[in-house]
Amino acid sequence: MMRPTWVLALLLLVSCARTVNRIDPAQQIDLSGRWNDSDSRLVAEKMTTDLLSNARFQEYAQQLGKKPVIIVGQIRNRTSEHIDANAFIKKLEVALFNSGRADIVESSTFRDKLREERAQQQDFADPETVAQWGKETGANLMLFGEMTSETDVYNNQRVVNYLTTLFLTDMETNKRIWYGQQEIKKQIKN
Amino acid sequence: MKSRAHFWILISAGLWVSCATYYQSNQAFNQEFEQGNLSNALSTLQADGREAKGKREFLYYVNNGLILSLMGKYDESNEYFEKAFLFGEDYRKNYLNEAASYLTNPMITTYKGEDHEHLMLLYYKAVNFLKMGRSEEALVECRRLNIRLQQFSDRYENENKFQRDAFIHVLMGIIYDHDKDYNNAFIAYRNAWEIYETDYERLFRTHAPEQLKLDLLRTATLSGLTEEFNSYKEKFNLPDYEYRSRDTGELIFFWHNGLSPIKTEWGINFVIDRRGDMVYFYNQELGISFPFSLQGYDDREKNSLNNLEFFRVALPRYLERPQYYHQGNLILPDTTYSLNLLEDVNQIAFKSLQQRMHLELSKALLRVALKKAVEHQIKQEDRTLGSVLGMINVITEKADTRNWQTLPHSIYYARVALPAGQTEVTLELTGPGSDVHRHQFTYQVAPGQVLFHTFSSLESRYVNFGY
Numbered sequence: 001m002m003r004p005t006w007v008l009a010l011l012l013l014v015s016c017a018r019t020v021n022r023i024d025p026a027q028q029i030d031l032s033g034r035w036n037d038s039d040s041r042l043v044a045e046k047m048t049t050d051l052l053s054n055a056r057f058q059e060y061a062q063q064l065g066k067k068p069v070i071i072v073g074q075i076r077n078r079t080s081e082h083i084d085a086n087a088f089i090k091k092l093e094v095a096l097f098n099s100g101r102a103d104i105v106e107s108s109t110f111r112d113k114l115r116e117e118r119a120q121q122q123d124f125a126d127p128e129t130v131a132q133w134g135k136e137t138g139a140n141l142m143l144f145g146e147m148t149s150e151t152d153v154y155n156n157q158r159v160v161n162y163l164t165t166l167f168l169t170d171m172e173t174n175k176r177i178w179y180g181q182q183e184i185k186k187q188i189k190n
Numbered sequence: 191m192k193s194r195a196h197f198w199i200l201i202s203a204g205l206w207v208s209c210a211t212y213y214q215s216n217q218a219f220n221q222e223f224e225q226g227n228l229s230n231a232l233s234t235l236q237a238d239g240r241e242a243k244g245k246r247e248f249l250y251y252v253n254n255g256l257i258l259s260l261m262g263k264y265d266e267s268n269e270y271f272e273k274a275f276l277f278g279e280d281y282r283k284n285y286l287n288e289a290a291s292y293l294t295n296p297m298i299t300t301y302k303g304e305d306h307e308h309l310m311l312l313y314y315k316a317v318n319f320l321k322m323g324r325s326e327e328a329l330v331e332c333r334r335l336n337i338r339l340q341q342f343s344d345r346y347e348n349e350n351k352f353q354r355d356a357f358i359h360v361l362m363g364i365i366y367d368h369d370k371d372y373n374n375a376f377i378a379y380r381n382a383w384e385i386y387e388t389d390y391e392r393l394f395r396t397h398a399p400e401q402l403k404l405d406l407l408r409t410a411t412l413s414g415l416t417e418e419f420n421s422y423k424e425k426f427n428l429p430d431y432e433y434r435s436r437d438t439g440e441l442i443f444f445w446h447n448g449l450s451p452i453k454t455e456w457g458i459n460f461v462i463d464r465r466g467d468m469v470y471f472y473n474q475e476l477g478i479s480f481p482f483s484l485q486g487y488d489d490r491e492k493n494s495l496n497n498l499e500f501f502r503v504a505l506p507r508y509l510e511r512p513q514y515y516h517q518g519n520l521i522l523p524d525t526t527y528s529l530n531l532l533e534d535v536n537q538i539a540f541k542s543l544q545q546r547m548h549l550e551l552s553k554a555l556l557r558v559a560l561k562k563a564v565e566h567q568i569k570q571e572d573r574t575l576g577s578v579l580g581m582i583n584v585i586t587e588k589a590d591t592r593n594w595q596t597l598p599h600s601i602y603y604a605r606v607a608l609p610a611g612q613t614e615v616t617l618e619l620t621g622p623g624s625d626v627h628r629h630q631f632t633y634q635v636a637p638g639q640v641l642f643h644t645f646s647s648l649e650s651r652y653v654n655f656g657y
Contacts, residue, residue, distance in 0.1 A: 018282070032344055076413065077373050080381060082336055082362075 033188035035083050035162065043164050043182045044091035050180040051092070052099055057168070060177045061101065064140060069103045070096070070168065071139035079149035079162065089143075092166075105139050141168045141177065156190040211591035212246075212297075213452040223257070223596055224449065226648055232257045245287075245300045248277050249594060252303075252311050256596045260646055264318040271315040275334070278308045292557045293564070295504070296590040305342050306538050307594045309335065309358050316365055317444065320642040325369050332365040352393060352541045356385035357533035357601065360402060364442060367405070368640050372412035379406045380418075394537045399530030401605050408433050439635030441606040441615070443520055445529050446646040448513035448599030451539050453591040457502045460555070471555055480555055501562060503554040505547075506589040508540050513599045514621050514649035520604050521616040529602035536599045550589075558587065598646065608635045619647060 023029075028038040051057060061068050072093065075085035096102050106114060118131045125131075145166040152159045161183065168178040213220060222231035235241075235257070241250040251274035258267035287299045316331035335358050343353045359382035366375035379402060386398035403426045410419035411433040423431055463470040463479075471480040518529040543550075561583045569576025606615070617629040627647075635641055 032340060034340065074373075074414075076415070077377060078415065078418075080377060082333075082374055082377060 030186075033158065033160070033186055035079075035081050037087065039162065039184050040087035041091070042184060044088040044095075046182040047088065047092050047164075047166055047180040048095040051096065051168075051178060052101060054178050057101075057178045060141075060170075067101065067103050068140045069105055069137055070141045070143055071105050072107045073142040073144045075145035075147065075166075077147050079147055080151070081149070083147060085145065085147065088164075089145075102141075103137070105137050111136075138171075140171055142171060143168055158188040158190075159185065160188070161185045211452075211454055212593070213454070213591065213595060219253075220595070224648055224650070228257055228261050232261070245298065246592060248274055248301055248303045248307075249592060251277060252307065252594050253596050255311065255314060259314055259318055259644075264322050268315050268318050271311050271318070274303075274311045275308075275315070278303060278311075292560050294586045295557070295588045296553070297588060297592070299590075301590070301592045304539070304542055304593060305345075306355070306535070306542060307597070309338055309342070309355055310535070310594070310597055312338065313358065313361055316361065317642060317644060320365070320368065320442075321644075325365070328365050329369055332362050335362055350393075351545045352389070352538060354385045354389055355533075355538075356382045356390050356398075359385060360399075360532055360603075363405060363409070367409060372409045373415075376406065376409035376413050376415060376418070379409060393541060394534055396531060396534055396537070399532060399603070401530050401603070403428065404431075405605070407431050436607060437610065437637045439608045439610060439633075439637060439639040439641065441604075441608050441633055441635070441641045441643060443529070443604050443606060443617075444532075444642075444644045445518050445602040445617070446598035446600075446644060447515055447518065447602060448536075448650050449511045449648060450535050450593075450595060450597035450599055451508040451510045452595050453506045453543075453589075453593045454509045455504050455589040455591055456507050457504050458551075459502050460558075471559075478551075480552070482555075482559065501558050502584075502587065503551070503558050504587050504589040505550055505554055506543065506591055508543055508593075510536055510540075511599060511650040512652075514651050515619040515627075515647055516622075517620040518602055519618045519620075520606055521618055522606065522608075522613065527604040527606050529604050531600060532603050533601045534599075535597055535601065539593065554589070561587075599650070608633055608641070610635060610637045617645060621649075622651070 025037070026041070030036065030038065057068075072089060075089060077083055077085065093104055097104055105111075118133065121130045143166060145164065147162065147164050149163070150161045162185075164182045164184075166180045167176050169176050219231055219234045222228075222234055232254070235250070235253055241247070244250075251270045255267045255270035255274060258264075258270065261267075281300075281302050284300060291297075291299045312331050312335050316328045316335070319325070319328040319331065339355060339358055342355070345353065359378050363375045363378035363382060366372070366378055383398055383402055383406060386396065386402070390396040390398075403422070406422050407419060407426070407428065410416075410422060423429065458473050458476065458478075460471040460473050463472050467483060467485050469482045471482065472478075520527040520529065565576055565580045565583055568579055608615075612632060612634050615631045615633060617631065619627045619629075621627070629645065631643070633641055633643075
């Protein structure tokens with residue numbers, strides 16, 4: 001064992017500098033075992049591949065005779081964690097938009113802002129540049145989703161199974177025309 | 191050798207601090223604050239600019255933040271709370287100070303703040319934002335709280351330890367609820383309910399507030415969680431509950447009752463019992479014994495430690511400032527709402543210290559052992575200097591008595607439906623011997639609007655400081 005004065009000297013010499021590194025966003029890093037960016041990415045990738053290659057979605061677009069217009073509805077979170085579904089929904093939206101297979105219209109939060117701005121334009125903007133009322137694009141499909149989790153705990157171990165399900169529903173018929181599902185199971189040992 | 195001895199004495203003497211506790215060393219400030227003389231308390235606090243960058247930087251920020259919040263200066267208050275938050279984020283151990291503290295006492299290290307204090311500062315900050323109608327910024331604090339709670343629960347694995355804060359979950363629910371994010375509000379309320387039921391009832395005998403039941407059912411309905419709604423309705427035995435949208439406003443009223451405990455100091459006397467290569471620090475009264483291995487030490491050092499027949503170790507302890515008022519009601523023209531207990535900050539402070547007392551005691555013993563070992567080494571070289579150092583060691587031996595002392599003893603709340611327009615509300619506080627104090631408030635609310643109000647009663651019952 002070291003002499004007490006040496007322990008102190010060692011403590012005095014120890015110094016750690018904070019380090020910050022930028023890393024590849026695709027790198028999987030799990031610290032606590034809770035839902036994290038890697039899970040959101042897995043869900044986004046699975047849902048995008050599923051939707052873009054889905055035969056029923058393509059068939060629906062063909063029958064419609066134009067690109068389907070999608071609006072994002074509610075993603076219900078039934079888990080015990082505060083998970084921001086936007087993290088994977090936005091990735092899905094970007095992939096869908098870039099693929100050119102569907103159009104996306106604003107959901108309620110941003111739509112209300114647009115309507116507010118349009119109302120202001122009626123009073124203050126040059127009449128030739130005023131955005132007209134009644135020209136909004138109506139959506140054909142609404143995207144819904146649900147996240148659930150089941151947790152089993154014993155001593156220092158925890159197993160959590162996250163199930164994320166997304167579905168597109170026809171606005172006129174209430175029929176679901178696409179389902180995507182991603183299951184992520186984690187075992188955490190403390 | 192003499193020069194080395196002088197060095198230790200100079201170090202110790204230089205680091206010598208007064209033997210007053212943190213509370214005693216801020217007598218003027220405490221007196222002004224406890225009497226509700228907030229502007230004087232603030233001036234006293236801010237008069238000593240060294241505090242802002244010293245070892246009590248965290249306490250300086252949170253005390254400023256809290257007083258400014260009480261004075262209704264929410265923006266300024268949040269500037270201080272933000273500094274306190276960033277302090278917590280960037281806090282790093284200063285090993286030089288840590289090492290020096292083993293030769294003197296822990297008061298010379300930077301105070302990093304208790305876990306519950308780091309949560310409480312975000313509570314104040316979030317509520318300040320809500321009062322200013324800045325809900326987006328309150329949501330940021332809500333996310334920060336979530337991260338803090340996760341860090342907090344990961345730190346302790348033992349279920350008998352305080353590791354989950356129900357009140358903070360309720361607060362998160364209130365913030366999400368206000369943002370009309372009913373799904374997240376439901377999750378937060380559900381987590382809070384579970385923690386009250388499992389942890390709080392067992393650890394603190396604190397039951398879940400009645401209001402929480404109604405908030406859980408309401409947010410379950412508004413999020414379309416029918417199964418969960420039915421299950422809780424049955425669990426709460428509220429078969430007739432039905433959510434009805436009302437054309438009223440709402441008031442969320444927080445009552446901060448009394449003042450949180452202060453830290454003082456107590457001492458344990460230990461005797462040395464040496465058996466072979468082990469030294470036992472032993473206290474017969476408390477029946478505690480700490481082994482200390484001497485393997486690897488040379489004979490001279492073994493003898494140094496062996497010669498420590500008797501010594502005193504200083505440890506921190508909390509002293510409660512009992513609440514003056516034991517009940518609070520909000521009286522409207524047609525209804526009376528009783529204020530529900532959300533968080534017993536006093537008990538949480540006691541529990542936090544209690545659960546790390548073993549660590550505190552080990553650190554204190556190591557500190558005294560090191561001080562004594564150095565003292566004996568010097569005594570062998572120069573008896574007089576050794577004795578002087580021994581005296582300094584006795585004087586400087588003290589516990590860390592710092593904590594956030596302007597926090598309330600307990601936090602209560604009520605969610606009150608207010609008819610659109612102007613309403614007179616009476617806050618009725620009941621103290622010992624049915625001593626009732628009433629405060630009148632007038633609220634102006636529009637349909638759907640939510641108002642936030644905090645009321646602090648700083649009165650405490652007699653405190654036996656024992657000095």
